[in-house]
Amino acid sequence: MKKVRVILWSMVVIATTVVGGVWIAGGFQNKLPASRTISTAGFAADFELTDYKGMVQTDEDFRGQWMLVFFGFTNCPDVCPMGLSTIAQVLDDLGAVGEALQPVFITVDPARDTPAVLAEYVPQFDTRIIGLSGSAEQIERTGKAFKIYYQRNEDEAAPDGYTMGHTSSFLLFDPNGEFVRIYEYNQKPTEIVSDLQKRLGA
Template structure:
């Protein structure tokens, strides 16, 4: 099982590296990588699952059915009409998740009044522990606009599969509590639910805010 997870993680990194490489090599003068990715995505045929058709026929994004942190059942369609900033993680995460959610929070602050046109979503990869109540408590630590989403293990797996998110349980040596190994990209979806940009772990709020502003009119 561990070998399979490692292979899946490596395949994800290779795919995302190829996507970023294509966006970098095909930039127009003065164009950022996020804008280049969105432009290249716009030149591809409409995707079948609501994501952007990537090189070699791979797509990122798609429909999902989950529960928000108030306990309400929601689907991807509930967030159409706004840009969506999506991050997959878990509330017991000791480092990466708080760091990335803080960056998303700062991005929302940088956007000012334009933040009303953006919906940040935190989708757990640990539905066993991350109940709606736990998510409500957690996202409140970062920004009032962030919505936490959970669901059954099957629903989480389907959402993660649509976005090519890798995750797996991992128990540190000497610990009785497990953690979740997971990929840590942030996804920017357009008002139509299609992928507009990918942000690497550690992307700055300024980078994300610039990419969001570039897509507000689309």
């Protein structure tokens, strides 16, 4: 049994290495956001996606509010629940000040994460978080507009044989829809809260 397992894992490692090599050779660099231009170059939020109720939501619908945009997928057992729970904690800690902030979770896995799936999943963490999905093309356009990265990674030991690699940072936009800064999904909620308090309270 153990030998079989070792052989199987070796095959997985080899397959991953080969696929990874091809992927890098095939222009992985082009798909990366120009490393961290996200934090320096100014840009505006830009999307047209579908919410829980099947309503089309665009960035313009959120003008006048601060927006905290982050990306993920619901078949993600580790990073995404942690990110969602960080946002939920931040909202709780902000209290009334947090009413000026709208967190928006955008899926990078629209094939599985339909608006109905997001409607069931995202509010479990906090009902104030809006979950958005769309067609593969809409998500691709959104990803480019937000300068984020996502990629389907084959993984035999994952549901449906794949997982998604993706930018896990939170992107903060001001009430005019202009990009302000990023936070990391695994940052201490208290750090994010104290920074937001200065901005939202001002």
